[in-house]
Amino acid sequence: MDNYYLNIESIASLRKILDGEVLLSISRNSEERRRFVEALEIFNISIKSQPAIIIRCESTEDVVKSVKFIKSEDLSCSIRSGGHHFFGASLKDKGVVIDVSNMKKFSFNEQKQTATLQPGCDWHTLETLTHGKYEKRGANDERYGLVATGGDCPTVLNSGYTLGGGYGLSSRSFGLACDNLISAELVLATGEVVQANDKENPDLYWALRGAGGGNFGVVTSLEYQLHLLPKEVLCGYIEWPLSQAEDVMKFYRDMYLNENLPDELSLGMFLGTSPYPEGEPVVNVYGLYTGPADEGKEHVEKFQEFGEPIEDIFGVRPYLDFMTAIGEEIPYGLESKRKGGYFRNDGLSDEAISSIVSHFGKCPSGYSLTRFDLQGGGAIGRVAQDATAFVHRDSLFHISIGSFWQHESEAEENLKWAYEHYQIVSPYLNGHAYQNYADAEITDWSHAYYGQNYPRLQQIKKKYDPENFFEFKQSIRT
Numbered sequence: 001m002d003n004y005y006l007n008i009e010s011i012a013s014l015r016k017i018l019d020g021e022v023l024l025s026i027s028r029n030s031e032e033r034r035r036f037v038e039a040l041e042i043f044n045i046s047i048k049s050q051p052a053i054i055i056r057c058e059s060t061e062d063v064v065k066s067v068k069f070i071k072s073e074d075l076s077c078s079i080r081s082g083g084h085h086f087f088g089a090s091l092k093d094k095g096v097v098i099d100v101s102n103m104k105k106f107s108f109n110e111q112k113q114t115a116t117l118q119p120g121c122d123w124h125t126l127e128t129l130t131h132g133k134y135e136k137r138g139a140n141d142e143r144y145g146l147v148a149t150g151g152d153c154p155t156v157l158n159s160g161y162t163l164g165g166g167y168g169l170s171s172r173s174f175g176l177a178c179d180n181l182i183s184a185e186l187v188l189a190t191g192e193v194v195q196a197n198d199k200e201n202p203d204l205y206w207a208l209r210g211a212g213g214g215n216f217g218v219v220t221s222l223e224y225q226l227h228l229l230p231k232e233v234l235c236g237y238i239e240w241p242l243s244q245a246e247d248v249m250k251f252y253r254d255m256y257l258n259e260n261l262p263d264e265l266s267l268g269m270f271l272g273t274s275p276y277p278e279g280e281p282v283v284n285v286y287g288l289y290t291g292p293a294d295e296g297k298e299h300v301e302k303f304q305e306f307g308e309p310i311e312d313i314f315g316v317r318p319y320l321d322f323m324t325a326i327g328e329e330i331p332y333g334l335e336s337k338r339k340g341g342y343f344r345n346d347g348l349s350d351e352a353i354s355s356i357v358s359h360f361g362k363c364p365s366g367y368s369l370t371r372f373d374l375q376g377g378g379a380i381g382r383v384a385q386d387a388t389a390f391v392h393r394d395s396l397f398h399i400s401i402g403s404f405w406q407h408e409s410e411a412e413e414n415l416k417w418a419y420e421h422y423q424i425v426s427p428y429l430n431g432h433a434y435q436n437y438a439d440a441e442i443t444d445w446s447h448a449y450y451g452q453n454y455p456r457l458q459q460i461k462k463k464y465d466p467e468n469f470f471e472f473k474q475s476i477r478t
């Protein structure tokens with residue numbers, strides 16, 4: 001690709017047959033160049049990849065035509081939907097980006113309680129329909145809506161999220177997003193459109209549930225199982241000053257280690273600042289109870305009565321309002337570095353907690369967060385490690401060190417903080433890492449992301465993409 005010069009004739013032919021648009025980095029048209037730069041925007045602005053072409057697809061047919069064009073021109077490609085990949089695998093430097101973020105159609109089957117989404121669809125839009133507008137009455141006339149196991153970020157799109165696992169606040173009750181994937185349609189490197197489900201191409205279906213995006217083809221449609229959730233849920237957050245963080249974290253850990261913890265309870269925790277980002281350092285416990293609110297109260301009250309919280313907004317409120325509020329907290333346009341991993345089963349020790357809190361106290365940026373955001377156990381842990389490609393089934397705790405800063409001049413000290421934090425916590429981790437929180441610096445990534453499932457993923461890659469057309473740093477190798 002280094003010496004590739006755009007073949008203007010074949011690009012013109014592609015433009016004629018596509019419903020979507022083709023954007024060139026070197027277009028003579030300034031409006032097209034502006035749209036190119038706009039389409040290049042991704043969550044982590046530290047990534048500076050420069051693709052040559054972005055094809056904004058509108059349909060499966062557009063994806064087929066794009067794949068055929070890229071093959072015939074002998075170009076390299078990447079697939080992009082929401083653009084949240086941590087090291088930017090969705091933008092291939094000097095390559096062609098197959099952008100599916102404009103494919104936003106979705107449908108909802110009330111009877112089967114399923115939804116079929118194109119890859120450009122986000123969870124919030126879906127749930128506004130299935131939970132906000134749809135209503136079902138329970139045995140005692142309680143009001144329910146239907147939810148997917150989506151995440152809390154409104155701009156993470158469903159396919160990238162699901163293919164790598166997908167932890168949401170209701171995953172302990174209903175499983176990961178990949179556990180709720182019933183069927184997927186994808187375009188292979190040959191341009192062939194195939195289905196993957198338990199009857200058609202079951203090996204591919206197995207792989208899509210955890211392999212991570214960009215490995216086997218372009219996913220153009222995904223069917224999900226939805227779940228009933230009360231219209232109003234017990235949800236919110238409680239905050240304590242950093243001086244109480246060690247005690248709160250131990251209490252939080254012990255709650256998860258209690259075998260009688262109901263699946264319905266899902267609480268995440270982070271060290272951050274309040275008010276965000278200019279306030280004082282705090283520990284925050286947030287989440288929801290997916291069952292009837294009065295049943296969840298006894299669990300949440302334990303936290304409300306613990307120590308001396310500085311803020312407590314746990315209460316019964318509409319589920320969608322809570323999810324919207326969480327999404328609004330996420331900052332955009334920042335440079336970032338993420339490190340992290342799953343803890344050993346005995347890893348979140350008192351000693352580990354003490355080191356984590358102490359290091360967080362030295363954080364140079366009010367934007368940074370040390371998060372315990374992937375709650376394990378419940379329905380996630382009841383799926384066998386080899387039932388899908390997603391292997392991290394028995395981990396209860398995960399740490400995500402998110403270092404964020406605004407100006408390039410702040411990079412050095414913030415990177416130093418993130419690397420030292422990771423070094424401090426590493427002895428307590430089990431060597432596994434979440435593939436949706438990809439880290440380009442993990443050398444043994446095949447083990448870290450897939451464990452014992454990697455050889456089977458390699459066989460499936462050989463069958464469906466033998467020429468390694470879908471390739472990026474850390475993609476599955478044949």
Ligand SMILES: Cc1cc2nc3c(=O)[nH]c(=O)nc-3n(C[C@H](O)[C@H](O)[C@H](O)COP(=O)(O)OP(=O)(O)OC[C@H]3O[C@@H](n4cnc5c(N)ncnc54)[C@H](O)[C@@H]3O)c2cc1C
Pocket residue numbers: 043078079080081082083084085086088089090100119150151152153155156157158159160161162163164165166167168212213214215217218219220330436437
């Ligand atoms: C702010 C933020 C919040 C997050 N919150 C959560 C969370 O709550 N829970 C959680 O589990 N994860 C979370 N993540 C991680 C997120 O799930 C992954 O980064 C996910 O891969 C993002 O998908 P995307 O479509 O937005 O990103 P992209 O960068 O567009 O895609 C991610 C990967 O999937 C590939 N891909 C995208 N679309 C397709 C497709 N249609 N077919 C095949 N391959 C495709 C891309 O090539 C790339 O390799 C979060 C990330 C961020 C930055």
